[in-house]
Amino acid sequence: MKKLIAAASIALMGLAGAAPAQDNYPERPVMMMVSYGAGGATDFQARIVTMTAGNEDALGMPIAIVNKPGAGGRVGWNWLATQVDADGYTLGAYNVPHFIAQSIEGGVEYSTDSFEPIANWGADPAVFVVGADSQFNSMEDVVNYAKENPGGLTFSGAGLYVGHHIAALQLEKAAGVKLAYIPNNAGGAGAMKAVIAGDVLGGVNNLSDAFRAEKAGNVKILGVFDNERSDFLPDVPTMKEQGYDIDNASVNFRGVMVPKGTPQPIIDKLAEIVPTMFENDRVKGKMEAGGSPMHVMTRDEVIEMWAAREETLKELLSGL
Amino acid sequence: MTNLPRTQHILASGLVALVGIWVAWLSFTGEPARAFLFPRIISVVFVALAVWTFGKALLGKTKVGPGLSRIATLNILPGIVVMLIYVFWAAQTLGFYTASTIAFFILLSLYDPAPHGEIRTWVKRVLITAGFLAVMYGLFALLLGVFTPREILF
Amino acid sequence: MEFLLYFGDVFSPFNFMLLLIGTIGGLILGATPGLSPTMAVALLIPFTFKLDATQGLILLGAAYTSTVAGGAVSAILLKIPGAPANIATTLDGHTMAKNGQGARALQLSFISSAIGGVFGVMLLIFLTPVLAQWALAFGPSHLFWLAILGVTVIGSLDSSSVVKGLLSGCIGLWLATIGFDDVMGAQRFIFHSSVSGGINIIPALIGLFAIPQVITMFARGRQQHGAEVIKVEKSPIMESIREVFRRTRALGIGTMTGSFIGLIPGVGGQIAGLVAYDQARKTSREQKKFGTGHSEGVIAAESANNAMVGPSLVPLLTLSIPGSPTAAVLLGGLLIHGIFPGSDLFENYPDVAWTFINSMLIGQILMCIFGLYVAGLAARVAQVPNAVMAAVVLALAVFGSYSVQNSMGDVYIMAALGTGMYFLERFGFSAAPLVLGLILGPIAEANFVQGAMIANATSSMAGYFFTGALNLTLITIVLASIAYSVWMELRQRRYLSKEDTLEREEQPS
Numbered sequence: 001m002k003k004l005i006a007a008a009s010i011a012l013m014g015l016a017g018a019a020p021a022q023d024n025y026p027e028r029p030v031m032m033m034v035s036y037g038a039g040g041a042t043d044f045q046a047r048i049v050t051m052t053a054g055n056e057d058a059l060g061m062p063i064a065i066v067n068k069p070g071a072g073g074r075v076g077w078n079w080l081a082t083q084v085d086a087d088g089y090t091l092g093a094y095n096v097p098h099f100i101a102q103s104i105e106g107g108v109e110y111s112t113d114s115f116e117p118i119a120n121w122g123a124d125p126a127v128f129v130v131g132a133d134s135q136f137n138s139m140e141d142v143v144n145y146a147k148e149n150p151g152g153l154t155f156s157g158a159g160l161y162v163g164h165h166i167a168a169l170q171l172e173k174a175a176g177v178k179l180a181y182i183p184n185n186a187g188g189a190g191a192m193k194a195v196i197a198g199d200v201l202g203g204v205n206n207l208s209d210a211f212r213a214e215k216a217g218n219v220k221i222l223g224v225f226d227n228e229r230s231d232f233l234p235d236v237p238t239m240k241e242q243g244y245d246i247d248n249a250s251v252n253f254r255g256v257m258v259p260k261g262t263p264q265p266i267i268d269k270l271a272e273i274v275p276t277m278f279e280n281d282r283v284k285g286k287m288e289a290g291g292s293p294m295h296v297m298t299r300d301e302v303i304e305m306w307a308a309r310e311e312t313l314k315e316l317l318s319g320l
Numbered sequence: 321m322t323n324l325p326r327t328q329h330i331l332a333s334g335l336v337a338l339v340g341i342w343v344a345w346l347s348f349t350g351e352p353a354r355a356f357l358f359p360r361i362i363s364v365v366f367v368a369l370a371v372w373t374f375g376k377a378l379l380g381k382t383k384v385g386p387g388l389s390r391i392a393t394l395n396i397l398p399g400i401v402v403m404l405i406y407v408f409w410a411a412q413t414l415g416f417y418t419a420s421t422i423a424f425f426i427l428l429s430l431y432d433p434a435p436h437g438e439i440r441t442w443v444k445r446v447l448i449t450a451g452f453l454a455v456m457y458g459l460f461a462l463l464l465g466v467f468t469p470r471e472i473l474f
Numbered sequence: 475m476e477f478l479l480y481f482g483d484v485f486s487p488f489n490f491m492l493l494l495i496g497t498i499g500g501l502i503l504g505a506t507p508g509l510s511p512t513m514a515v516a517l518l519i520p521f522t523f524k525l526d527a528t529q530g531l532i533l534l535g536a537a538y539t540s541t542v543a544g545g546a547v548s549a550i551l552l553k554i555p556g557a558p559a560n561i562a563t564t565l566d567g568h569t570m571a572k573n574g575q576g577a578r579a580l581q582l583s584f585i586s587s588a589i590g591g592v593f594g595v596m597l598l599i600f601l602t603p604v605l606a607q608w609a610l611a612f613g614p615s616h617l618f619w620l621a622i623l624g625v626t627v628i629g630s631l632d633s634s635s636v637v638k639g640l641l642s643g644c645i646g647l648w649l650a651t652i653g654f655d656d657v658m659g660a661q662r663f664i665f666h667s668s669v670s671g672g673i674n675i676i677p678a679l680i681g682l683f684a685i686p687q688v689i690t691m692f693a694r695g696r697q698q699h700g701a702e703v704i705k706v707e708k709s710p711i712m713e714s715i716r717e718v719f720r721r722t723r724a725l726g727i728g729t730m731t732g733s734f735i736g737l738i739p740g741v742g743g744q745i746a747g748l749v750a751y752d753q754a755r756k757t758s759r760e761q762k763k764f765g766t767g768h769s770e771g772v773i774a775a776e777s778a779n780n781a782m783v784g785p786s787l788v789p790l791l792t793l794s795i796p797g798s799p800t801a802a803v804l805l806g807g808l809l810i811h812g813i814f815p816g817s818d819l820f821e822n823y824p825d826v827a828w829t830f831i832n833s834m835l836i837g838q839i840l841m842c843i844f845g846l847y848v849a850g851l852a853a854r855v856a857q858v859p860n861a862v863m864a865a866v867v868l869a870l871a872v873f874g875s876y877s878v879q880n881s882m883g884d885v886y887i888m889a890a891l892g893t894g895m896y897f898l899e900r901f902g903f904s905a906a907p908l909v910l911g912l913i914l915g916p917i918a919e920a921n922f923v924q925g926a927m928i929a930n931a932t933s934s935m936a937g938y939f940f941t942g943a944l945n946l947t948l949i950t951i952v953l954a955s956i957a958y959s960v961w962m963e964l965r966q967r968r969y970l971s972k973e974d975t976l977e978r979e980e981q982p983s
Contacts, residue, residue, distance in 0.1 A: 031467060031880065037802060044806050064467050066880040068671060071654030075671035079881075083667065107661060154931045180931030185920035186740060189802070193739060193795045197610035200928065212794050216816025290809045332901040336641070343648055346663060355660035358919045359651045366644040372637055384635050385902030392693040399692035400893065403685075403868060407889040411872055412882050420872070424865040431861035433696045448862060456869070464517045466877050 025088055025266050026061040032091040032256065033084075035076025037069040040187060041124065041206050041292070042254055046093045048286045049121045049278050058277050063091070069187075072159035073098050074108050081110035086261035088270070091118070096253040096306065101161040101313050112306050113260065116267055119274040120255035120297035120305070122287070125226035125248065126167040127210045127236070128155075129195055129219040130202040139223045139242045142202060146177040154180045156191035156203040161317075164191070164204040167225040167250035169316060174244040195219060206252060207232065211291045225250045232293060249312045253295070255302060271299035325387035329377040337370035402426050416468035417457055425449045476820075477599050480828035484836055489532050492525070493833055496536030497840045503537075504544020505852075507554040507684055507867055508874025510676050511541035512799040519807050527811035527823075531830040534807050536837035538800060539783055543587040543841050546776055550579045551855045552867065554684045558675065558744040558913055559779035561906050562751035564683070565631075566764065566771025573767050574707045576853035581714035581846055582769055583776040588842035589718070590729045590777030594784030595835045597733055598791075605737055605785055606792040612738050614925035615939045619948035620738065621918035624745045626955040627752045628907040630962070635902055642903045646911020649673050649891075651919070668883030677875035677884040678891055678912055682905040684871040685892020691864040706853045711846055717769055724754045724770035728777030736782025739789050739797035743782050744913045748906075750778030756958060784834065791815050791827070 032050060036042045043065065050063040068076035077099050080092040094115065103111040130136045136145070146153040157164030160183045168181040184190040188206050195203040196218045204225075205213075211232050213219045224230055224238045227248045239246040256274055258267060277283065278296045287294050297305065344363035350356040376382055402423060410419035428449060434441040460466045483489060496518070503514035518537050522530030545556025550567035563583065570579035597605060612620070628643035629636045652663045653672025664670050718725060731750035736743055754774035755764045764771050787804070789797040794816045796802035808815055819827050855863075875888040895905055929938035939945065 028470070029467070037799070040802070044809055047806065062465075064465075064880075066467070068879050068881070070671050074654050078670060083883075152931055154928050180927065182924055182927050182931075184924065185916070189795050190740070193610070193789070193793070194613075196793055196795070197613060199613040209794075212814045212816060215814060216792075216794050216819075218793055218816070289811075291814065329901055332897070336645075336898075340644075343663070350662065352660055355655045355662065358915075358922070359648065359662060362644060362647045362651065362915075366641070366648060369637055369641040369644060373641055376637075382902065384638065385900055388897075388900050391695070395695035396689050396692040399864070400689065403688070403889065404893075406868070407872060407885055411876075411885065416873065416876070420869045424869055427865040427868070428861050431692065431696055431864060432859065433861070452862075452866060452869075456873070460873065460877075465520065466517065466873075467880050468873065468876060469882070 025269060026059055028089065029061050030059065030063045030089050030091060031066050032063050032093060033066050033068055033076055033080055034093045035068055035070075035073035035080075035095070036187065037067055040069075040189065041208050042093060042095060043067060044290065045122055045254060045287065045292050048290065048292075049283055051286075052277055052280045052283060058273055058280075072102070072162050074102055077102075078109050080259055081114040084259055086259045086263075088258065088262050088266035090259070091270075092257050092259070094253075094255055094257045095163070096255075096309055097166050097249060097313055098162045098252070100306065100310050101166060101317060104310070104314055104317050105161050112310055115257040116260060116262060117299055117302035117306060118256040118258060118267070118270045119278065119299060120253055120302050121278045121294060122252075122254040122292060123295035124252040124254065124293055125207045125224050125230060126163050126204050126250045126252065127207050127224050127233075128167075128171075128202060128222045129192070129205050129210050129213070130222060131195055131198055132218055132220060134202070134220060136202065136222065137220070139239065139244065142222065143175045143177055143244075145201075146175070146179055151178045151180055153177075153202070154182055154200040156182050156184050156194040156200045157205070158188045158191050159183045159185075163206075163250045163252040164188075166313070166316065167204045167246075170225065170246045170250060171239070171244065173316075174239070174246050192219075208290070208292045230293060232291060247312075249309065249316065253297075253302075253305065253309075255297070267299075325385075326377070326380050326382070328387040329382045329385065330374070333370065333374040333377040333382075337367070337374045340367040340370040343367075398430050399427065402430070412469055415470045417453060417461070417470075420456075421449060421453050424453065476824065477828045477832055480825060481832055483528065483825065483829045484532065484832045489529060489829075489833075492529055492533045493536045493836060493840065496533040496833075497540045497837050498844060500537035500540035501544040501547075501841060501844065504541030504556050505547035506544075506870060506874075507548040507552055507556070508680050508870040510557045510679075510874075510878075511538065511545060511559075512557070512803055513676070513874070513878065514541040514544075515800055516803045519803065522807055522811075527808075527813055527826050528829050530807060530811060531826060532833040534804055535830045535833040536840070538804065539591060539780075539834050539837040540841040542780055542783055543584060543591070543776070543845065546583040546587065546779075547580065547852060550583060550772075551576055551852065552684075552863075553687055554867070555679065558679060558909065559747045559782065560775075561679075561909060562747040562775035563772060563779075565751065565775075565906065566766075566768050567775075569765065569767035570769075570772065571853070571856055574856075575709070575767065576706055576856050577850045578707070578709035578714055578717075578769075579767075579772055580849035580852060581709055581711060582718060582772045584842050584845035584849065585715055585718045586725060586728065586773040586777040587780040587845075588838050589725060590732055590779075590781035591783055591838035591841075592835065593729050594733050594736070594781040595831060595838065596784070598784035598788060599831060602788055602792055605788045608734070609737050609739055609789045609797065610793075611944060612741075614921040614928065615942075616944050616948060617738070617741055618918055618921040618925055618939070619945060619952060620735075620741055620745075621914045621921065623948060623952050623955065624741075624749065624910060624914045625918070626952055626959065627748055628910055630752070630959050631748070631904075631907050631910065636959070638902045639904065639907045642898070642905075643907040643911040645903075646908040646913075647915040648911075649678070649908075650912045650915030655919075668881075668886045671881075671883065673887055673891075673912065674878060674884055675909075675913060676878045677888040679909055680871050680875050681888035681890070681892035682895045682909055683892075684867050685889065686896040686899055686905065688864045688868050688871070689893070689896040691860045694860055696861075706850075706856060708850065718773055721770050721773050723757065724774040725777050727754045727757065728774035729781045731774075732778030732781030733785050736778070737785035737788050737797065739795060741917055743779075743786055743798045743800075745910070746782045747775045747779040748910060751775045752955075780838070784831075791819055 034043045034046045047065050053059045054062040084090040102108050136142050191203050194200045210221050221236050344367050347356050347359040347363045406423035428445045545560040546563045549555040549560040549563040550571050553564045553568040555561045567579045629639045652669050728750045732746045736746040751774050786798050789795045790801045796805045875884045929935045
């Protein structure tokens with residue numbers, strides 16, 4: 001009996017394998033791994049941008065989001081790099097600079113060579129926030145305080161070697177002061193809570209989350225870690241405008257990638273269709289309503305962006 | 321025969337103590353030291369308590385825990401084997417619903433007290449298996465769209 | 475009183491139907507062993523895409539309310555808690571079910587859930603600003619002491635041996651350190667690839683409670699029907715209602731502890747039930763009866779974990795910070811409709827906010843009515859033949875632990891921990907302290923590390939962790955709790971050793 005089942009199962013698997021899998025990809029629902037918890041900014045945006053995947057003019061199959069949170073994203077990306085079948089049915093969401101910075105720092109099993117980018121959907125700059133009743137009203141106040149109390153300015157962020165940490169390092173370097181960066185174990189939401197509750201004097205956080213917190217009257221946003229001002233916050237100056245030489249290296253780019261080894265025809269098909277999914281009007285409307293800045297980039301643009309980011313991060317982190 | 325639980329307690333608490341010593345060894349040799357501060361504190365307490373328990377077991381002073389009887393061991397053995405095959409091999413290789421159907425039916429046949437000789441009991445078992453898996457499949461796969469490993473059949 | 479204005483919305487036919495679906499669906503999903511409330515709410519989110527914001531939130535609010543109460547059903551009938559919040563319910567609830575009082579235990583749990591729940595939602599309606607301040611008052615040092623307070627409960631929890639209870643807790647604390655450490659990102663104790671992501675609490679909870687139950691059913695072998703079937707006693711509903719109101723002390727402690735501990739972000743929801751149970755036991759006149767199927771145990775634990783539902787949403791609704799995993803899922807549900815929770819939520823979208831809160835209020839009551847109605851029927855689960863039950867629970871355990879994050883690794887962890895736990899239980903170790911260690915370990919560690927970093931940057935360690943009214947209060951409670959346990963242990967030892975000597979005299983060795 002057992003032999004029979006085994007034989008039958010082998011035969012069935014053989015049948016499934018023999019079919020030209022790549023031509024009619026995708027034949028079944030696709031899974032997308034998000035390496036942050038449910039309800040976080042990355043998770044929330046991933047769910048919106050993939051919601052039209054089932055449409056006939058898109059993939060024709062739904063994309064299911066799977067959360068693998070832990071250790072600033074390392075858990076999820078390790079899993080994607082080492083444990084999944086590269087058959088196009090498992091995608092992953094990437095966060096740059098997080099995963100690149102972590103691969104430079106070491107102790108993980110992935111690097112930019114472990115993945116193939118598909119497309120980018122969003123760019124969420126880091127911002128500097130302080131509590132609504134804080135004594136600080138500009139970055140200058142913050143830096144002056146830090147100069148008077150070297151290493152005494154506590155400020156929170158989502159973890160080590162994530163965008164927030166990169167922004168913190170850039171600020172230290174550009175302003176020439178020593179700061180006390182407190183990585184939070186509960187991610188961006190925990191870091192924001194620490195600012196609002198006054199556990200720390202300030203914090204680096206995602207623009208999208210800070211935008212909501214500011215609207216709710218809980219924080220003040222003092223500066224944007226980007227090259228240009230954001231459409232969501234036209235009144236908040238960039239760091240450069242305030243006299244600190246900081247570029248967009250910490251901007252949190254979010255997009256879709258697949259593990260290395262995925263067949264080229266599937267990568268090409270995804271690279272063609274996925275950006276059009278992001279451009280869908282319903283998706284754009286929901287993203288706008290959720291306060292999430294969009295920035296659609298194609299596969300070739302993302303490859304370039306990854307390479308450029310890797311170079312700047314290597315330089316920045318070598319000083320640690 | 322009266323000493324069986326005592327021997328078992330010595331073995332069990334000895335095993336726990338060994339795990340504790342292993343954890344402590346790993347904690348105190350692990351780098352970076354800052355990341356291992358907490359495991360070190362825990363492992364010291366762990367080892368102390370485990371050694372205490374082991375000592376009590378040696379002296380035969382263990383108060384709680386009935387140990388394992390021979391009959392119980394023989395009873396659980398086939399079930400555990402089926403469970404381990406199901407969890408560690410079949411669920412992934414055959415797909416969740418296929419593997420569950422097979423495991424469900426085997427377990428039912430192993431532990432259902434109804435006599436094996438009658439056709440009626442076999443029909444009943446097939447019906448229970450099919451009924452339960454159908455409800456699960458309908459609710460989770462069709463209605464709620466939960467993702468499970470799919471290989472053969474569904 | 476603004477919320478009264480929006481009551482009408484809840485009762486429009488379509489909305490009320492959604493409320494019913496949410497309540498009953500939530501109860502069923504919550505009662506399914508292996509599915510946590512967070513999971514149940516997440517499963518319902520896709521259905522809200524097609525609804526407008528208010529309707530979606532009615533569905534989610536009702537589901538959130540009833541999944542928490544539903545978790546008690548499997549805790550009582552099968553000793554498998556649906557979520558960490560239900561662990562305390564297993565201690566007395568399952569013992570009652572084994573004694574044939576399953577129906578009564580279920581009724582008690584639904585009634586006290588509803589009372590605690592309504593109280594919690596009332597707090598949310600009237601005291602939100604005050605509660606928000608309270609939620610924010612807990613910084614890293616306070617959360618650290620709160621976790622330590624939880625640890626002090628470990629020794630006395632569900633174990634006749636304090637040493638083995640503590641040892642079980644230590645094993646849990648160690649298991650929690652496996653994987654990447656959250657702050658530094660260093661790898662610890664990764665001896666197999668499936669634990670590289672650490673041990674996820676939900677699969678561990680399923681494994682540690684469900685698998686020993688399954689194996690225990692195996693151990694009974696192919697027994698004949700007649701010998702095993704538990705008689706399910708009938709239980710008049712009025713009797714149970716009277717019982718709940720006779721136990722006002724347990725009810726009060728449960729409700730208050732649940733409301734105020736439950737709203738502390740990140741920690742509260744997980745330990746509220748256990749802390750309430752522990753406090754109720756310590757202040758009860760019938761202390762000895764706890765753990766033997768005593769009604770106060772069920773009442774305290776269940777009123778606490780439903781009282782938590784309302785306040786646990788305070789950080790989300792006022793500060794836009796999700797305080798629990800379920801709240802995080804609800805945040806996603808709100809954002810998708812373009813609604814930003816925050817202090818202006820009640821000004822900009824009063825219809826959405828109040829209808830949501832009202833739906834939880836009505837949901838509590840519907841849940842109670844429906845629960846009482848089916849309690850007698852549900853209790854008959856105890857009469858399902860062993861073989862069927864074992865197979866059902868095993869299949870659901872595999873399903874539940876896989877679906878948390880679609881990972882076979884979690885299923886392996888679930889099965890390995892569960893099988894290990896069965897053998898440990900045979901030697902006097904127990905699952906509840908182990909799980910508590912698993913939950914509290916990361917909280918204590920992360921907050922200690924963060925607190926230490928802040929302390930080093932600003933003042934001294936001693937100044938940061940040992941000064942301030944809240945720190946000192948928590949430390950006092952911790953010390954009192956330890957002193958009390960030690961005192962009880964000494965008293966019990968005298969009592970036990972007398973029994974021991976008696977036994978030894980009877981048994982010639």
